[in-house]
Amino acid sequence: MSANRRRRRLSLLVLALCSSVLLAACSSIPTSSPVGHIEADSGDDGASNARIPDGPAPGDSIGEIVRGFLAAGSGTGNNFSVAKSFLTDAEAQEWNPQESVSLLSNDTDLDSLNIGVTSDQKTLTISPPVVGLVDSSGVYTSTKPGTQSTLEFSLRQENGEWRISSAPDGLLISQAEFQTIFLNYSLEFFTSDYSYLVPDSRWFLRSSSTPTAIINELLSGPASYLSGAVITAIPDGAKLSDSNVVRIENGIAHISLEAQDPAPTDREKGLIRQQIASTLKVIPSISDIELTIGGQVVSASLQPKTDSSVQVDGPPVVLANNSLSRVSGTTVAKVENSPDLKGAGASDPAVSFDDSLYVYLQDDGKKLMRFKTDTGAATAIYEGKRLVRPSLDRFNTAWTGEKENKGALTAIGRDGQDYTVAADFLSGRELVDLDVSRDGTRIAVLSSQKSEPDRIDVVGVPRDKAGNPSSGVSDAPIEVGSNFDEIKDISWAGSTSLVALAAMEGDGTQPFRIGVTGPSEQLGEVPDGDRIAAGEDSRSILVTNSSGGLYSYNSNAWQKLVDVAAKDPSYPG
Known part of the structure; x- marks a missing residue:
């Protein structure tokens, strides 16, 4: 790249940084993003953050052409006209920028990526690290640590300048650029x-x-x-x-x-x-x-009036003082007529939306118990070897499964009938945790396998007309939070997100919010967190640690509830 061009890009970066300070003191500009100028007179709400990258300069080498083309992917104006200026006329007609999106981490600079060039200077390959992928339908999936995407380009000279004659469809942009030029929407189904x-x-x-x-x-x-x-x-x-x-x-x-x-x-x-x-x-x-x-x-x-989401009105349930208890503000109160759980090996309570029943594990995970508030009676409704934390759906069906899994989950209906629900993707894995979405249509499943990172799968739950689960979940689960090495616990947090206690490579376990089809975001730090639960959104998150401490997430900060010892929090549903 010429010295004049570098100086021009540097001056534009300084201008962009100064503008950012003046216009939005709370914003930040990622240093690995391509440098360009900002289009001020666009009617788009995001125009203040939209960059128009530079096109090719006379005499650019093939490496500069390819890097320039990739950097220009963040310039969406006029149907990606800047990116297309790096292509031959014929390829500009064929290239489809919206076929897919590959996301670079914010700390990856295009200039730092190694390029392989053939001896005839006509083919170039580049293998960037990728942290997320978006397909042509707009579905986002995170990628496993260390994932690389190999891109191959063919070049030839056109009017004396190198141009790309064959480029892979799709975009390669940073996470920050992605959240500037793409928007998240929800398609609504019933x-x-x-x-x-x-x-x-x-x-x-x-x-x-x-x-x-x-x-x-x-x-x-x-x-x-x-x-x-x-x-x-x-x-x-x-x-x-x-x-x-x-x-x-x-x-x-x-x-x-x-x-x-x-x-x-x-x-x-x-x-x-x-x-x-x-x-x-x-x-x-x-x-x-x-x-x-x-x-x-x-x-x-x-047009009918259909509820957009299931409301979580009641407080969370925990185990405290050897009883089923509910968290109210900064205090914990025993559930009326709760059985005495001292010495019962009890754990993992869940409560229905209407507060009519509770379920929990007993005998160190061998029994699934159900406590009905109208009768005050607690009875065993299922027995297993090592069951995972139960989850109650809106039909008051209790879901659980064996830790040593053979590809199936268990659901016990409100009438006591149990259903074996095939989940082939779990076969041979250890089931760690599960949670049913509050509308009852999806189940998030956390599992592990030796020598592999922990895995969250979200999958649809087909049901019959009575609301009972069918014989199997959907056969196409989506993997969520693949960028984590370790995941301890999960919970739904609204309709489109999960919260998790998770760790990336080399880091300790901390609370994160994870989009079901979206990126993850760390939510501060909690010491030694072991269980996490959320209601409708991220303002209602609770975390407990191994010593019985209970932490609540409010105003983007964690607050420890004083003089409270509790474990295994869970919101209704």
């Missing part, structure tokens, strides 16, 4: 009984065409890990009509679907409108929608 909406979290490029991209993915159906666990009111093959775009005028999103055969009933029309309206409502520029099917307007009056 539980099998239509009682709740279930979010399918995806990532979309920030642009004026985002609403269209979102609706096209909604029409395509849920992600594979939700297969059989959620339903859609939208018929197979449904498509946008006319110009195949979602138009937004004066805050109204106009969605026109082609005619359907057979024509949907009024109830079905209302459910379709509910899915679309709920999916688009988080876009600030949209205040309402107008939906037409086959040219006929679907009235808003047909």
Whole structure:
């Protein structure tokens, strides 16, 4: 790279840093990001953070061309025109930047990556470390430590300058750039009984065409890990009509679907409108929608009122003073008529949403007990060898499984009937923990295997009309939090995130929030944490440690509850 060009990039970086200090003192600019200038007159909410990277300079070597092309992936304006300027005219027509996204860690600089070049200077390979991947449908997955993506480029000279004649589809950008130019949205589907909406979290490029991209993915159906666990009111093959775009005028999103055969009933029309309206409502520029099917307007009056999530109203349950207890503020109170658990080898309580029943393990994990508050009676409902912490779903079905697992989970219905639920991905692994999402459609499963990092799988739970689990979970689990080496404990934290006590390579175990299809974020530090639980969001997290300390997460800080000794926290559901 020429000295003049380096000086020009340095001056632009200084300008960007100064602007950042003046405009947003709480923001930071990652030093490994490509340097460019900022487009100030864009109508996009994220324009203040959007970079327009530099194009190729005369005389650039093939290494500078490839690195420049990769750096230009963060410039999305005018359909990635800057990145395409590094390509031959023919390749610029073929390259698809939105086929996938590979994420570099923020501390990785493109200039530090080794490049392999053939002797004829026409083929170049580069193997960057990757911490996350996003597929063409917007589904994010984290990658295991040490994962590399090998990229191969072919180059030739065009008008006397090196240009890329063959480039892999997709983008390679840093984590910070990703969260600047991509936005997270949830496609909304229904539980099998239509009682709740279930979010399918995806990532979309920030642009004026985002609403269209979102609706096209909604029409395509849920992600594979939700297969059989959620339903859609939208018929197979449904498509946008006319110009195949979602138009937004004066805050109204106009969605026109082609005619359907057979024509949907009024109830079905209302459910379709509910899915679309709920999916688009988080876009600030949209205040309402107008939906037409086959040219006929679907009235808003047909749209049902479906709850967007299951509310967690009650306080968490813990074991304290040899009793089932509830945490209230900074104190712990015994559950009325709780059995005396002294010497019972009790652990891992869970409580129903309506506070009508509790389950817990006894005899050091050999028995699953159920305590009904109306009768005050505690009875064994299942026996095993070494069971993991139970989880209660909204149907009051208790879920557990054997630590030494043969590829199955166990669910005990409210009527006492037990169900063996096949989970082939667990076969031969040690089951560590599980937790059912509060809408009952997904189960998060933590497992381990010798010489491998611990693993979280999130998978859909198909059910029959009565809400009972079917004979197996979905056969396409999504792996979550793959960037961790060790994971002690997990809990749902709302509809699209988990919290976990986890450790990355060389670090101690600390609390993290992990998107089911998104990156992870450390939530401060708690000494010697061993169990974690959360309610609807990250403001309700509890962590206990091995000495009985109980910590609550409030205002982005951990507070130890004084004079409280408790273990095994769990929120309702």
